[in-house]
Amino acid sequence: MSSAALIDVRLPDGSSKQLPADATSAVLASAIGSRLAKAAVAAVVNGHETDLSAPLASGDQVAIITADSDAGRHVLRHSTAHVMAQAVLQLFPGAKFTIGPAIEDGFYYDFELPGGRTFTDDDLASITQRMQEIVQADQPFVRSEMAPAQALALFADQPYKCEIIQRVTSGAADDGDAGEVGGGDSVSVYRNSDSFVDLCRGPHVPSTGKLGHFALMKVAGAYWRGNEKGPMLQRIYGTAWESKAALQEHLVRLEEAEKRDHRRLATEMDLLSFPPELGGGLAVWHPKGAIVRKLMEDYSRERHQNGGYQFVYTPHLANAKLFETSGHLDFYKDGMYPPMEMDNGTYYPKPMNCPMHCLIYRDRQRSYRELPLRLFELGTVYRYERAGTLHGLMRIRGFTQDDSHIFCTQEQLADEIRSLLNFVLSVLRRFGFDDFTYKLSTRDPQKSIGTDEMWDKATSALRNALERLGVQYTIGEGDAAFYGPKIDVDVRDAIGRKWQLSTIQADFQLPERFGLEYVGADNQRHRPIMLHRALLGSVERFFGVLLEHYGGSLPTWLAPVQVRILPVTSAHEAHTATLVSQLAGDGIASTRSPPTNNSASAFVLQNSSAFRMCSWSVTTMCKPEPSASTRAGEKCNEMRRSMRFGRDSPPTSLTARVANTTCSNVCGPGGVRSTCRVLAPKATTRQPAVNRSLRASWRAGYPTMRPTSSTAGRCVS
RNA sequence: GCCGAGGUAGCUCAGUGGCAGAGCAACCGCCUUGUAAGCGGUAGGUCGUGGGUUCAAUCCCCACCCUCGGCUCCA
Numbered sequence: 001m002s003s004a005a006l007i008d009v010r011l012p013d014g015s016s017k018q019l020p021a022d023a024t025s026a027v028l029a030s031a032i033g034s035r036l037a038k039a040a041v042a043a044v045v046n047g048h049e050t051d052l053s054a055p056l057a058s059g060d061q062v063a064i065i066t067a068d069s070d071a072g073r074h075v076l077r078h079s080t081a082h083v084m085a086q087a088v089l090q091l092f093p094g095a096k097f098t099i100g101p102a103i104e105d106g107f108y109y110d111f112e113l114p115g116g117r118t119f120t121d122d123d124l125a126s127i128t129q130r131m132q133e134i135v136q137a138d139q140p141f142v143r144s145e146m147a148p149a150q151a152l153a154l155f156a157d158q159p160y161k162c163e164i165i166q167r168v169t170s171g172a173a174d175d176g177d178a179g180e181v182g183g184g185d186s187v188s189v190y191r192n193s194d195s196f197v198d199l200c201r202g203p204h205v206p207s208t209g210k211l212g213h214f215a216l217m218k219v220a221g222a223y224w225r226g227n228e229k230g231p232m233l234q235r236i237y238g239t240a241w242e243s244k245a246a247l248q249e250h251l252v253r254l255e256e257a258e259k260r261d262h263r264r265l266a267t268e269m270d271l272l273s274f275p276p277e278l279g280g281g282l283a284v285w286h287p288k289g290a291i292v293r294k295l296m297e298d299y300s301r302e303r304h305q306n307g308g309y310q311f312v313y314t315p316h317l318a319n320a321k322l323f324e325t326s327g328h329l330d331f332y333k334d335g336m337y338p339p340m341e342m343d344n345g346t347y348y349p350k351p352m353n354c355p356m357h358c359l360i361y362r363d364r365q366r367s368y369r370e371l372p373l374r375l376f377e378l379g380t381v382y383r384y385e386r387a388g389t390l391h392g393l394m395r396i397r398g399f400t401q402d403d404s405h406i407f408c409t410q411e412q413l414a415d416e417i418r419s420l421l422n423f424v425l426s427v428l429r430r431f432g433f434d435d436f437t438y439k440l441s442t443r444d445p446q447k448s449i450g451t452d453e454m455w456d457k458a459t460s461a462l463r464n465a466l467e468r469l470g471v472q473y474t475i476g477e478g479d480a481a482f483y484g485p486k487i488d489v490d491v492r493d494a495i496g497r498k499w500q501l502s503t504i505q506a507d508f509q510l511p512e513r514f515g516l517e518y519v520g521a522d523n524q525r526h527r528p529i530m531l532h533r534a535l536l537g538s539v540e541r542f543f544g545v546l547l548e549h550y551g552g553s554l555p556t557w558l559a560p561v562q563v564r565i566l567p568v569t570s571a572h573e574a575h576t577a578t579l580v581s582q583l584a585g586d587g588i589a590s591t592r593s594p595p596t597n598n599s600a601s602a603f604v605l606q607n608s609s610a611f612r613m614c615s616w617s618v619t620t621m622c623k624p625e626p627s628a629s630t631r632a633g634e635k636c637n638e639m640r641r642s643m644r645f646g647r648d649s650p651p652t653s654l655t656a657r658v659a660n661t662t663c664s665n666v667c668g669p670g671g672v673r674s675t676c677r678v679l680a681p682k683a684t685t686r687q688p689a690v691n692r693s694l695r696a697s698w699r700a701g702y703p704t705m706r707p708t709s710s711t712a713g714r715c716v717s
Numbered sequence: 718g719c720c721g722a723g724g725u726a727g728c729u730c731a732g733u734g735g736c737a738g739a740g741c742a743a744c745c746g747c748c749u750u751g752u753a754a755g756c757g758g759u760a761g762g763u764c765g766u767g768g769g770u771u772c773a774a775u776c777c778c779c780a781c782c783c784u785c786g787g788c789u790c791c792a
Contacts, residue, residue, distance in 0.1 A: 108787095118721060220787030221720025228789045232720050235787070263784095267728075276724095276765070276783040332792050352792075386718055386790065387783090395791080481792065 007058035019056065026052040026206065029064045039066040039242075041210060042075045042203040049075075051143055051203040067210070067242035077102035079141065079204045080131075080214045080240040081109045086196040087130035088236070092117070097198070098160040098224060098233060105250060106239035110222055112160070112231065119219040119234050127236070128216050138209030139192040143202055151187045154197065160224070161199055213247040214240035256495060262544035263392040265552040269560075274392075281390040281397035283540065288560040293543060295558050296431075297378055300402050300536065303427055309376035309404060314356035316380060320346040325513055326355035331482075335383050353379035354507075354532060357405040358514040361528075366518040371528060372408035372416050378539065379403045393544035400539040406531040407516065413529055414461040417487075417504060420533060421465045424489060424502045427535050431546060432555060433501075435492035438471055442485055444478035450508045458506040458529070459485045483509030493549040501542065505532040 005021035009028060019027055025043030029036045029052065042065040043050050049065070056062060065072045081100035084107075089095055092113055100109030113119070146154070148169040155161035165187055190204055191197040205211060215238060222235040241247040258264070266272050271289030278284065285293060301311070320339060323329045328336065328351060337349045350356070357375045366373070380400045389395055408416050425436065440462055443455045462485055466473045473487075480486055484506035490498045507530040510516075517525045536542035546554065554560075 121722090218786060219721065222788045223719075226789070228719065232788080234720080237787080270727095274784085280783060328792075334790085335792065383791085388718065388720095388788080389790065390784090483792095 007056060007060075009056050009058070009060045009062045012061075012063045023056050024053050025050065025056060025062060025064060028056065028062055032064070036064060036066065039068065039072075040064045041067045041072045041079075041205045044071075049203050051141070052206050053143075054203075068246070073240070073242060074102045075203060075205060076211060076242060077107040077240045078200075079208070080211050080238065081107040082141075082190065082192065082196075082198050082200070082204065083131050083134050083208055083211060084127065084216070084236060084238060085109050085111075085198060086134055086192065087127045089196065091123075091126060091130055096158055096160055099164070100198075106217065106237060108222075108235050108237045110224070110233040110235045112233050119236060121219075124216045124219065124236070131214070131216075132212070134193075135208050135212045137193075138207050140207040141190050141192045141202075141204035143188055143190055143204075145186045145188045147186055151189065151199065154189070155199070164199060211240065213242065213244050214238055215247065215251070253495065257497070257548075260495070260548045260551045261392075262394075262547040265547050266393070266544075269552060271547075271560075272393075279397075280387055281385055281395070283393065283396065283398075289543075291560050292554065292558055293539065296536070296539060296543065296546075297402075299430070300378070300427070300539075303423075304376045304402075304404070307374075307423055309374040312357065312360055312375045312377050314350075314353060314360075314377060314379060316349055316382070317347045318350050318356065320348055322355050322359075323348055323351075326352075326358070326510060327513055328352065328355070335385075337382050337384050349382035350379075351381055351383045353377055353381060353401065353403045354405055354510060354530075355514075357403075358510055358516060358530075361405075361407055361516055362514055366407075366516075366528075368409060368518050368520045368526075371518060372406050372412050374404060374406045376402075376404040393540045396538070396540055399541065401534050402536045402539060404533050406533065407511075407518075407528040408531065409518070409520070409526065410457060410529055413458065413506070413531075414464055416531065417461050417506075418465040418468055420504055420531070421469055421487070424504070424533075424535050428489070428491060428501065431542075432549060433491040433493070436471070437490045437492070437498065438466055438473035439476050439479075439488045439490070440466060440473050440485065441476035441479035441481075441488065443480050444482075446478075448480065448482045450484070454508050455485065458508070462487050462504070462506065481505060481507075483507045491545075493545065494551070497548075499545050501537050501545070502535050503533065503537065506530075507532055 006018045007021050007023065008016050008018055009023075010016045011032075017028060017031060019031060023031075025045065026037070026040065028043075029040040040052055043052055043054070044063040044065060045054065045056065045060050047061070049071070065075060067073065067076055078101065081102065085097045085100055088109070088111055089097060092111075094114035096112040098110040098112070100107060111119075148165055151165050152162055155165065168187060169185065187199060188201055189197050190200045190202060192204075192208060217237045217239055220235045220237065221232050224230040224233055239247070239250055241250060266289065269288060270286050271292065272283050272285045274281075274283050304311070317340070320329065323336070329348075332351060336351045340347045357377070360375060361373065378400050380398060382398045385395055385397050390397070406416060406420070428436070440459070442459055448455070466487065476488075486503055486505035488500055489502040489504075490500045492498050508527075511527050511530050516528055516530070518528050520526045546558070
């Protein structure tokens with residue numbers, strides 16, 4: 001120990017710190033502050049993540065990674081995965097362990113258990129127990145490096161580890177392997193007790209005592225190396241956080257996501273169902289779901305009509321020859337439904353609409369004056385999805401695309417894409433999304449067709465559109481379809497999840513295959529470029545995303561019940577009915593209290609699911625004479641604007657109609673806070689007896705005035 | 718397709734080799750003016766489907782269908 005010598009290290013803020021010559025990042029953290037020392041889990045030294053115990057050299061640029069950062073949680077999770085593997089190996093002698101990376105929000109580890117045994121939920125409890133013991137024991141993670149031969153000997157009874165070592169040292173490793181081991185001509189291992197050692201690149205927390213806020217979530221099967229022909233392993237998923245509070249928050253978020261699950265909401269709200277008799281991945285839409293879907297589709301049609309698109313319709317079946325021409329039978333046969341033999345040939349349900357749109361284009365000679373030609377269809381397609389992949393509306397076997405194919409010249413391409421992108425965003429915004437991310441997928445030279453010039457031109461057109469928009473985007477190198485580059489637009493929903501919705505794809509392949517042409521200004525024949533684009537993607541899936549985004553509380557213009565009108569007494573039922581039919585004439589969906597006593601409980605008031613049908617539930621206690629609350633009137637003005645596609649020309653009489661009542665109550669888009677006080681029926685001089693249901697209706701008319709995290713964004717009356 | 722878990726009332730779920738259960742919802746009645754469940758009653762099931770074992774199957778066995786969690790796939 002040369003305690004006399006000192007080193008200088010540089011810190012992220014540009015300052016530097018003098019430390020003893022044998023100092024580590026842990027020493028540095030302590031020197032900066034005890035809080036930092038406690039929160040530290042690893043360090044970044046000269047751009048590389050290292051253990052806190054790694055020695056520092058003079059001139060090193062050092063940043064301490066704390067547990068509450070993304071990088072810190074990543075380290076925690078990876079370390080927790082090791083602890084889990086240690087627990088499993090102890091509890092299940094003979095178990096083989098494979099890889100266990102940190103993932104978003106957690107980690108997993110894959111095992112092979114002796115005798116093909118599988119994990120049960122009880123196993124998770126005992127593994128958790130053992131993990132807690134290991135945490136309690138506060139075992140240090142000790143890194144060492146060794147030659148591959150030595151590592152092979154160390155892991156002689158662990159075939160998967162040996163395979164990783166061999167792959168890494170033979171240079172055949174992919175990123176996953178390198179993450180495990182470190183790569184190079186030596187491999188690194190971490191030992192955190194006499195009995196447990198694992199291959200790992202690190203870094204790890206200094207000791208297991210730094211861990212502890214974790215939960216094992218579920219068991220799943222997973223293929224070794226993701227190869228479905230390879231052995232099936234047992235995977236345990238877990239989550240791990242820097243504190244008990246953070247773990248708790250995560251679990252609450254999961255609960256919230258579960259509450260928003262579109263499959264649950266669709267059942268609760270009576271929107272649609274998946275009858276087993278119908279077959280997997282096929283839905284039937286109930287009246288309440290169908291009206292919402294119709295509103296979505298109406299809006300889509302309206303926008304397309306105004307946006308220069310022409311509507312077309314095409315059949316659900318097509319002769320196999322069509323799909324031979326389009327290439328679908330060559331490239332995507334596995335994703336298509338099996339053929340039907342018919343008297344005049346073989347037919348397939350269509351997996352895409354584009355071939356048929358090409359036929360429409362090709363039906364006659366086209367002039368450059370017609371371009372860009374934009375054909376639009378809400379086209380229902382059928383794709384064979386493997387049984388295990390079906391998932392509510394999100395992954396379904398029959399669905400409807402808001403599909404369009406734009407035929408244009410090369411010169412038009414850039415402008416067309418640019419306006420298209422604005423069109424896409426404008427539509428998505430109207431549905432309530434405002435957080436977008438963009439990905440530009442570029443050519444994979446191995447799997448693509450077309451000339452370099454075409455690709456360059458199309459790719460730069462897409463890139464220009466994104467740059468003109470002034471947005472950040474990522475590049476998916478080689479992720480393009482074989483026929484052309486594309487832009488994908490992801491949206492982030494109310495609870496932060498990303499969904500890929502819109503896609504804009506350039507295509508040179510189909511115009512070629514179908515021999516599409518136009519006559520240019522030069523009186524020569526040219527080949528148009530085709531753009532495939534879908535905004536909502538699949539209407540069904542988009543519906544599911546919307547439902548989860550709004551947690552069931554759809555905005556008024558999409559709500560299956562937009563206005564609810566309740567007579568104060570049965571004496572006013574006639575007027576209620578008049579209001580309902582007037583609103584219906586304006587295209588506003590409203591319901592009223594049923595005409596007889598006792599049946600009003602059909603409102604399903606007690607479990608509140610009826611009130612999830614819109615985030616703005618306007619409940620009107622209806623009485624013929626006007627004695628309106630002006631504030632109710634103001635609020636209804638606002639409501640009215642969003643009532644029909646957010647148009648500025650709303651049903652003119654709505655405000656007056658709704659305001660012409662003794663009381664009304666509006667929940668704003670925030671969902672919870674009442675924006676206008678209810679004028680209670682109390683105010684009237686004499687109240688006839690009301691039945692149970694009416695009283696319940698009243699109760700339901702009052703919004704709950706305590707917004708909580710679990711109710712935010714939802715009308716919880 | 719693969720691994721695992723499931724399918725019982727409209728919903729959420731108990732349960733048992735021998736008459737099928739609860740809560741909520743529904744329906745009928747009672748009560749009646751306030752911020753998340755007033756009171757009483759009634760009805761509701763081919764226990765996913767088809768085979769098998771058994772005196773007897775919702776329960777045990779087999780096959781299939783569907784769902785859920787993953788894996789793989791996703792033009």
